[in-house]
Structures are given as structure tokens and as C-alpha cells.
Amino acid sequence: MREGRPGRPGGRRHADPPGRPPHRRGHRGVSxxxxxxxxxxxxLVERADAGEQLEVTIGESRRTTVRVHGGEVESFTSATSHGxxxxxIRDGREGFAHAGSLDPEVLDDTLAEARDNAAFATPDEHVGLVEPDGVVAxxxxxxxxxxxxxxxPDKIARAVDLERRVRAGDPRVRSVRTAIWSDGASxxxxxxxxxxxxATRGTSCSLSVSAIAGEGDDTATGAGVDxxxxxxxxxxxxxxxxxxHRATELLGGRPVASQRLTLVVEPRLAAMLLGIxxxxxxxxxxxxxxxxxxxxxxxxxxxxxxxLVDDPTDLRSLGADxxxxxGLATRRNVLVDDGVLRGFLYDGTTGRRAGTASTASAVRGSRSLPSPGVQVLVVEPGARSADELLADVELGFAVRSFNGLHSGVNPVSGDFSVGAEGRMIRGGALAEPVREVTVAGSLQRMLLDLREVGADIEWLPSGAGMASLVIDDVSLGGR
Structure with missing residues (x-):
């Protein structure tokens, strides 16, 4: 059970270690x-009154962040937090309260506040704590x-060196917005x-950098992260x-004529689309x-x-848990199998409302109630490499970024229209850079028009395991 995952969305590839450890029911999670x-x-739980369900989550974390700009430390922050x-829950009424301190008097007040909140809540017969279901972590x-x-000093040196190397990486790189080292333990x-x-614990660290490249009056940005x-x-x-590479690849990009073509989506963007x-x-x-x-x-x-599966038991992922x-042991939940919708993700409350059990898909922070959500989204890779996929596309668009993806998708209807940048594909090869275009359609149509999934699975900083997607008959809006 995590307070959060390491790293930031996007960025570079993670190596794919050979072999996937199976979901072993005979082993317990490392405490x-x-x-x-x-x-x-x-x-605190021992202080529950008769007829009262009580749940307590407690966390502590420390984090250090170094930001470098122009070869100098722009900021250095180090903080420790508790929560x-x-x-x-009593008689179907649920109350919640949060404290940013572990002082005994503060915790006493927080428990009292949670009880007060429960007294004024609307009764809901489906609200309740989950019980152990026999799955061993x-x-x-x-x-x-x-x-x-x-x-x-080593953290600072790592960030300074990162910025220096990006500046020297290509003569078209004009500046670096910021280079960041971050680490934490929780x-x-x-x-x-x-x-x-x-009780669980974990450490994490990350490096990220954003570069600005230019030719004449044209500029572009690109980021790297691990x-x-x-x-x-x-x-x-x-x-x-x-x-x-990402800062320089699309320099000189222009809109192209509106048309219908094949969309090739790299793994980090596939994670965004399939995440929606x-x-x-x-x-x-x-x-x-x-x-x-x-x-x-x-x-x-x-x-x-x-x-497509949600599988927090896959130890290749940084998001494995x-x-x-x-508090339920995680498990592999199949969402889509051979194109067929197999199931949904539930926490305890939504599972009861649906007349089924929790799928151990509750996500939360110490400041919020649990709710069902995706933990580690994984697509089963195909048989062919990204280069082989590209070679089979006569006319297409290789997307390098989406702009406003989450705001541009209607999750109820499935319709979407989002800005995009990338490279045209002509005769099976990457061609001219393209900017200021839109990709439009619907999630339903996109899924049905999915031609192929690549073999190039990447384990992203977000925890997702994704591969390239080839989607036919997509509307590209340009000039």
C-alpha cells in the first residue's frame, strides 16, 4: 500500500527483466x-466503541528535491511529513478525518472528529470495512x-551534471528549463x-530534465525522466x-492537411490513452x-x-504493491482479453453496490477515503518490434505528444479531440515533423480499429507496462 509512486509521467524506457514472477499465494508481502x-x-483501533468499525492509516515520509538551472542550485528542499x-463507520454512516501530526492529543482530536463526521453522514447500507479474503500477499x-x-553534495552534483550534458548534447539545444533530482522514503x-x-515501506528516486531547442525563430521542448x-x-x-532527442526531433514542424490515416502511438502515450x-x-x-x-x-x-490487465503483482513495475x-492483498485483474471486456475494478463499497466482491483495487492517500482505481496497467505485448510496425504503415502519423488529453476526452461518451505533435509516416518510414494538428475520434472506435500491439514493452516511471499501438482510420485535423 503506497502513498504514491516514484517518478513523473513520461520519459525513457525501463529495461524488461527476463521472466515475470508469478502471483504466489504462499508468500507474504515484505513488512x-x-x-x-x-x-x-x-x-487507536483498540479504542473502537461497541458496534463501531474503525480503520486507521498512518504514514511518514521524507523527501529531498534539488532543482538546478544555469549550472547553479536554484532550490534545495528537504522535508519530513507525518499524517x-x-x-x-457506525450504522452505515461513514466519517473521516485527517491529521498532519502523530501527536497523541492531535490523534485524540482526529478520532473525535471522525466520529462527529459519521454522526452527520447519510446512511449507506453498502459502506463498510473490507475483511481478509484469503488471498496471501x-x-x-x-x-x-x-x-x-x-x-x-552527490545529489546536487548529479543534477548539475545532468543539465550540463543536456546542454552539450546537441548544438540546437539553447537552454535547459530545469534539471531535477528527487528522492524519498516512506x-x-x-x-x-x-x-x-x-506495515510497508519504500524508497524512490528520480532524475528529470526539460530542454529547449531551436533553429531560427522555431523552438521546441523535450523532456527526459527516469x-x-x-x-x-x-x-x-x-x-x-x-x-x-525530443527537443530537437520536431523542429521545423508545421501543420499538414486534414486527412484520415493510421496512428502509431509510442508506449508512454499508449499509457495515457489506455489509462483513460x-x-x-x-x-x-x-x-x-x-x-x-x-x-x-x-x-x-x-x-x-x-x-489489458491491472496487475500490481507484476514485480517488473515500480508500482508493484x-x-x-x-489492506487487501493485491491481485491480477483482467480488464480486456482478446478484445472482450471481462471485468471492472472495485473497492469494498463499490463492490457491495454492484453485488460482488472487492477486486482489491482501492487506491487512496492518507488524506482521502479509498476509491476504486487503476494500480498497474499492463498491456500484453505483441510479436513485432516498433520498427517492424512502422515499416507496415504506408500513410500515418507517429504521435510524440498529446496536448490537453485528459480535458479533451469525454469519459462518458468516449468522444475526444486533442492537440498533437509528431512525425508523418510515408512509405513505412518517418517523414516530416508535424505540429499544431488535432487527433479526433472516440475511445470505442479507437479500440475497435486497433490493428496491432508492439513487442516493445516499456516499464514507465508511472508504473505502467506499455507497448506501441497501431490504430487505423484516425482523423487528423490540420490546415
């Missing part, structure tokens, strides 16, 4: 040897001692009157190369009628080449 937070959470979220160890041992504990009790559990696992070379699709498959969206797929379970909603936000 935090420092059980002080768990003891505190359990102590506790308390949920009280996988082993996940996100803690790396070397992340905490790294000295502050501990989280959860306990409840339903018998759940767990995230890992330990400093030694970060690939500085790949971050530099990605930022320089997966977001419409959560219990909240389905039960509230805010999903175009609400009544389509068992139907073919996509091309048979698409197999042993437990969800309500």
Missing part, C-alpha cells in the same frame, strides 16, 4: 521491520538503504477492526538522450453511469489483439 507506526495504528487518516520489497545513504501502516494490520528505487538504478545517459479507457472501467464510473462500457461486460469492445488501499 516494515520498524513497527512503531503499526503499533500506533493498532492502539494519519481515521475512518469511522506477494513479496514486495521497495526499500533500498543506499537511497538514504546518498550525501547531499512508511505506511494500516489497521482496522476487520482484522487487517500491515525513476527507480535506488540511485544506482537510474540511467542518466538515457535521460539525457531522451530530452535532447481503464479509468472508465472502475466501479465508481460504472455504477454512476459515467462509462461508455458500463453495460458491455462480455462484449467485444476492442480488436482481438488487445489484452502487496496490498491495496484498504
Amino acid at each position: 516494515d521491520p520498524d513497527d512503531s507506526l503499526l503499533r500506533l495504528a493498532r492502539g 494519519a487518516g481515521i475512518r469511522v 506477494i513479496e514486495v520489497d521497495h526499500w533500498r538503504d543506499e537511497s538514504l545513504a546518498m550525501a547531499e 512508511r505506511v501502516a494500516l489497521a482496522s477492526t476487520a482484522g487487517l494490520a500491515l 525513476a527507480a528505487r535506488a540511485p544506482g538504478d537510474l540511467d542518466d545517459d538515457a535521460v539525457v538522450a531522451d530530452a535532447v 479507457v481503464a479509468g472508465t472501467l472502475t466501479g465508481d464510473a460504472v455504477l454512476k453511469g459515467r462509462s461508455p462500457f458500463a453495460d458491455r461486460r462480455g462484449d467485444a469492445i476492442a480488436s482481438p489483439v488487445l489484452r 502487496s496490498h491495496d488501499g484498504e
